[in-house]
Amino acid sequence: MALQPGEGEGRPAVPLETSRLGSADITRPVAGALALMVVGLVWLTLPRLDPALRRNVTYAALGLAGLAGSLGCLVGARRLAGAERLAWACIGGVVGLNAGGTLVAGVQRSTATDGTDASAIMNLSSAVGLPLALTASASLMSVYLRGGRLRIALDALLVAAGAFYIAWLAGLGQLASGAQVHTAGDQVQLLLGPVADIAYLLIVVSLALHAARRERRALTLLALGIAYATGGDMGAAYVQLGTTDIVPLPFDALWLAAYVLVGAAGLAATPASRTARPHARAAERNGLLPSFVVAAAAAAAAIALAVGHTIDEPLLWDTTFMVLLLAARQAISLHENFILTADLERRSDELRSSELQYRGLLENNSDVIAVIDAVGIVSYMSESVRGMLDREPSEFRGLALADLVHAEDKATVEARLGGFAGRHSQQAPLEFRLQHSDGDWHDIEAVPNNLLDDTSVNGIVLSARDVSDRREYEDQLRHQALHDPLTGLANRALLRERLEHSLTRCARNGESVAVLFIDLDDFKVINDNHGHGVGDVLLRSVATRIRGVLRAMDTAARLGGDEFAILLEGGVDDHTAALVAQRVLDAIDKPVGVGDVEIQVAASIGVSIGNAADTADNLLRMADVAMYRVKAAGKRDFSIFHASMDLLAIARLQFEVDIEEAMREDQLVVHYQPLIDLGSGSILGTEALVRWQHPSRGLLPPSEFIELAEETGQIIDIGRCVLLTSCRQTERWRAELDLPELTVAVNISSRHFRGADLLADVTRTLEETRLPAECLVLEVTESALLDDLHESRRQMMAIKKLGVRFALDDFGTGYSSLGYLRELPVDILKIDRSFVTDLGKGERPSEFIRAITTLARSLELHTVAEGIEQARQLRLLRTLGVDSAQGFFFARPCDADAVEAVLRRRSLSVGPSGAEVRVTTGARKTRVEESAEAVPAERES
Numbered sequence: 001m002a003l004q005p006g007e008g009e010g011r012p013a014v015p016l017e018t019s020r021l022g023s024a025d026i027t028r029p030v031a032g033a034l035a036l037m038v039v040g041l042v043w044l045t046l047p048r049l050d051p052a053l054r055r056n057v058t059y060a061a062l063g064l065a066g067l068a069g070s071l072g073c074l075v076g077a078r079r080l081a082g083a084e085r086l087a088w089a090c091i092g093g094v095v096g097l098n099a100g101g102t103l104v105a106g107v108q109r110s111t112a113t114d115g116t117d118a119s120a121i122m123n124l125s126s127a128v129g130l131p132l133a134l135t136a137s138a139s140l141m142s143v144y145l146r147g148g149r150l151r152i153a154l155d156a157l158l159v160a161a162g163a164f165y166i167a168w169l170a171g172l173g174q175l176a177s178g179a180q181v182h183t184a185g186d187q188v189q190l191l192l193g194p195v196a197d198i199a200y201l202l203i204v205v206s207l208a209l210h211a212a213r214r215e216r217r218a219l220t221l222l223a224l225g226i227a228y229a230t231g232g233d234m235g236a237a238y239v240q241l242g243t244t245d246i247v248p249l250p251f252d253a254l255w256l257a258a259y260v261l262v263g264a265a266g267l268a269a270t271p272a273s274r275t276a277r278p279h280a281r282a283a284e285r286n287g288l289l290p291s292f293v294v295a296a297a298a299a300a301a302a303i304a305l306a307v308g309h310t311i312d313e314p315l316l317w318d319t320t321f322m323v324l325l326l327a328a329r330q331a332i333s334l335h336e337n338f339i340l341t342a343d344l345e346r347r348s349d350e351l352r353s354s355e356l357q358y359r360g361l362l363e364n365n366s367d368v369i370a371v372i373d374a375v376g377i378v379s380y381m382s383e384s385v386r387g388m389l390d391r392e393p394s395e396f397r398g399l400a401l402a403d404l405v406h407a408e409d410k411a412t413v414e415a416r417l418g419g420f421a422g423r424h425s426q427q428a429p430l431e432f433r434l435q436h437s438d439g440d441w442h443d444i445e446a447v448p449n450n451l452l453d454d455t456s457v458n459g460i461v462l463s464a465r466d467v468s469d470r471r472e473y474e475d476q477l478r479h480q481a482l483h484d485p486l487t488g489l490a491n492r493a494l495l496r497e498r499l500e501h502s503l504t505r506c507a508r509n510g511e512s513v514a515v516l517f518i519d520l521d522d523f524k525v526i527n528d529n530h531g532h533g534v535g536d537v538l539l540r541s542v543a544t545r546i547r548g549v550l551r552a553m554d555t556a557a558r559l560g561g562d563e564f565a566i567l568l569e570g571g572v573d574d575h576t577a578a579l580v581a582q583r584v585l586d587a588i589d590k591p592v593g594v595g596d597v598e599i600q601v602a603a604s605i606g607v608s609i610g611n612a613a614d615t616a617d618n619l620l621r622m623a624d625v626a627m628y629r630v631k632a633a634g635k636r637d638f639s640i641f642h643a644s645m646d647l648l649a650i651a652r653l654q655f656e657v658d659i660e661e662a663m664r665e666d667q668l669v670v671h672y673q674p675l676i677d678l679g680s681g682s683i684l685g686t687e688a689l690v691r692w693q694h695p696s697r698g699l700l701p702p703s704e705f706i707e708l709a710e711e712t713g714q715i716i717d718i719g720r721c722v723l724l725t726s727c728r729q730t731e732r733w734r735a736e737l738d739l740p741e742l743t744v745a746v747n748i749s750s751r752h753f754r755g756a757d758l759l760a761d762v763t764r765t766l767e768e769t770r771l772p773a774e775c776l777v778l779e780v781t782e783s784a785l786l787d788d789l790h791e792s793r794r795q796m797m798a799i800k801k802l803g804v805r806f807a808l809d810d811f812g813t814g815y816s817s818l819g820y821l822r823e824l825p826v827d828i829l830k831i832d833r834s835f836v837t838d839l840g841k842g843e844r845p846s847e848f849i850r851a852i853t854t855l856a857r858s859l860e861l862h863t864v865a866e867g868i869e870q871a872r873q874l875r876l877l878r879t880l881g882v883d884s885a886q887g888f889f890f891a892r893p894c895d896a897d898a899v900e901a902v903l904r905r906r907s908l909s910v911g912p913s914g915a916e917v918r919v920t921t922g923a924r925k926t927r928v929e930e931s932a933e934a935v936p937a938e939r940e941s
């Protein structure tokens with residue numbers, strides 16, 4: 001058997017076997033005792049039995065039963081400790097003395113022939129047993145009625161005195177007065193025995209009444225035992241007061257049962273539980289017992305007086321004794337009350353100060369503490385709600401929390417509180433909005449603690465704080481992460497996210513979405529010419545205009561730079577998408593005023609329309625492809641993506657791969673076209689012109705690939721390649737053919753010119769090839785230079801420091817203003833072929849060329865005419881004062897070997913008449929034959 005709760009260490013545990021009696025019901029010992037009593041009764045009343053035999057056997061049986069009972073108590077006491085052990089040992093002692101006395105008295109009586117009074121030995125055993133009995137009762141009381149021992153002792157005495165009073169009136173007094181007692185000892189033995197028994201019985205019964213259930217069995221058996229003994233004692237007292245002889249009486253059978261029951265009680269005794277305090281009411285009941293007994297004594301006295309009895313001296317003494325006991329008890333009670341009140345006051349002070357402390361903690365906490373009851377009503381709201389929402393706690397108390405929060409949060413709050421009522425204790429914070437006194441809704445985060453089961457709280461405690469600032473900050477962060485800081489439009493990530501969601505919705509409702517890809521036309525020029533500040537103003541204005549023509553449900557995004565995009569949702573077809581695209585074009589296509597400047601903006605838009613079968617990436621790419629088509633077709637328009645456009649895009653992709661391979665496999669070759677000095681007729685140098693020796697398509701001219709390479713950015717690598725090849729070639733010719741002044745002109749793309757690497761590329765090439773910088777001319781077009789005049793100048797100055805010269809290619813085609821020529825450090829003007837071709841067709845071309853040569857001379861620039869095909873053109877150009885020329889008339893561009901052959905021969909046949917252009921260096925120059933008229937046949941290899 002496991003230890004019962006409350007059975008502490010240090011106390012002997014009760015083993016299963018021995019405690020069985022204690023824990024089993026009491027019927028077995030009671031039945032056994034009854035059976036023994038009946039047997040005894042039969043024996044004691046058997047007729048015609050030899051009196052000596054009956055007496056001897058009876059006393060032997062009584063003695064043995066008493067010893068057994070005593071042994072039971074002593075064995076029980078061994079298993080106990082402290083006061084309990086003492087109590088049961090004393091009970092065992094009393095029973096043992098009684099049994100021993102009976103045995104000895106019986107032996108004395110049977111052996112004595114002279115009728116000796118055997119009661120002396122009995123009186124002796126009673127006298128010795130009395131202090132033991134008192135010790136036993138005091139110990140039992142101290143065990144079962146903890147504390148107030150003095151009062152317990154007084155109570156016990158009161159009970160005894162009251163019991164004596166009743167017993168005396170009930171007849172004991174009469175017996176005593178008429179008794180022919182032999183000795184005072186006998187009187188005491190016979191009279192006090194029952195009185196002590198009754199007192200003892202009352203004490204044990206009162207203990208049993210409020211002992212713990214487990215402990216009650218031993219006390220009940222003891223009480224029963226004492227009850228039998230009382231019966232025996234009473235009977236003996238009545239019968240024996242008139243005689244001195246000790247003879248077995250039928251009442252002695254009761255003693256047999258009493259011994260057995262007391263022994264069983266001793267065996268059943270268990271350690272009293274120390275935690276199980278006597279119940280307050282039981283203690284009260286117990287405290288009332290002496291009063292009952294005294295009241296019963298008073299009632300008995302009243303009845304006795306009413307029927308004419310007198311209150312004789314012993315009763316008066318007993319009354320005095322009881323009054324004294326009551327007075328003492330009252331004094332003790334007063335003292336106890338005083339201590340109790342003082343203790344109570346101290347405790348309530350403590351309680352009050354701890355409550356104040358808690359209240360202080362609650363009120364000074366920046367968090368608001370609220371208690372919500374099981375049905376969601378606010379039962380408590382801390383004062384700190386004033387600081388948080390500028391509202392009074394009373395405004396919340398008694399109202400349902402769900403009714404106080406923002407309407408949109410009501411359902412969530414109800415669901416969560418409902419969950420708590422179902423005894424779920426989710427620790428996740430509750431989030432809702434509460435209204436500030438100024439009308440604003442504040443974000444509140446409340447950490448719940450389910451104390452519905454805690455009787456002192458009986459609610460859900462919410463520790464709430466205002467997280468509005470944090471929310472706002474989080475919202476800002478989220479906004480920043482998903483929006484373009486310049487325009488406030490959605491960024492690429494948010495557009496993608498929305499597009500993906502939209503496509504998911506399409507899968508449900510079968511609708512279509514449209515993506516508009518918007519790219520501003522020539523934004524870079526604006527940015528470069530007016531600065532980034534102006535560019536930003538322009539982008540913001542474009543963003544506002546785009547947003548202005550959209551519905552609230554559409555998404556406008558800035559993807560970066562001058563690229564914007566629009567997502568149209570809710571069932572879009574070609575027609576609606578085209579309408580929106582046109583509206584956007586119209587909105588953008590208006591001048592933007594920045595300061596005093598008005599800047600004209602325009603855009604190209606590509607549109608793609610898709611449904612659930614498409615992916616976000618694919619739709620964006622298709623819109624991009626469509627937009628490129630618009631750019632290629634002249635910008636300022638929109639175009640809806642069509643599958644055929646994809647082919648273009650694929651071709652472009654393929655081109656990139658091919659050109660990459662071309663560079664790797666040396667498929668790019670450089671052809672050279674001689675440049676002729678019109679004054680001397682000698683070859684000044686060549687222009688390097690790139691060709692692509694395509695494996696399947698043959699030799700491709702630059703027009704087939706330069707523009708695409710410019711778009712893809714590969715033009716820069718091509719440029720580097722041509723630069724290196726032509727410089728190396730020219731240096732070889734210079735050295736091997738003794739042509740120290742031979743020059744080479746290399747075309748530089750806008751992209752390469754505007755990039756950061758040109759200076760480094762040129763420097764490295766010159767170092768690597770050892771070509772003198774003076775022999776290198778870089779040809780750039782007006783458009784490359786004029787994008788950012790300032791930057792172009794800086795770039796040119798840096799490169800010119802090396803000694804390299806610059807030629808302005810295709811001059812005359814782009815811009816009408818010539819003012820910039822003064823700004824830029826250009827050395828050579830290459831008059832565009834179109835003017836040469838038009839020579840002789842009216843006055844204008846020759847006037848233009850004359851103006852150029854005049855300007856050039858004033859700026860000390862060298863002039864070159866491009867595309868001379870006829871001798872007539874040559875003559876005219878000469879008269880117009882052009883310095884040099886190149887064209888099919890002299891030579892088509894041809895490969896290095898062909899050019900080398902010319903340079904080796906140092907002569908070049910020109911025109912049908914075969915006039916010679918001599919290749920000379922320095923002073924040795926040959927004049928071109930004036931008679932040369934026709935264009936020579938293509939001599940490209």
Ligand code: C2E
Nearest residue numbers: 689690701702722747748749867868869886887888889893
């Ligand atoms: P460009 O720099 O103006 O080169 C002159 C173009 O005129 C060359 O065309 C040349 O073959 C052609 N040409 C010369 N004389 C005559 C003539 O009498 N009649 C006619 N009809 N045409 C003549 P090409 O080689 O096809 O080059 C075209 C353009 O491609 C070049 O114009 C240049 O802008 C560009 N280009 C050529 N090679 C390169 C290069 O390596 N890098 C860069 N970035 N561009 C290059």
Ligand code: MG
Nearest residue numbers: 687747779809
């Ligand atoms: Mg050129």
Ligand code: MG
Nearest residue numbers: 809810830866
């Ligand atoms: Mg040109």
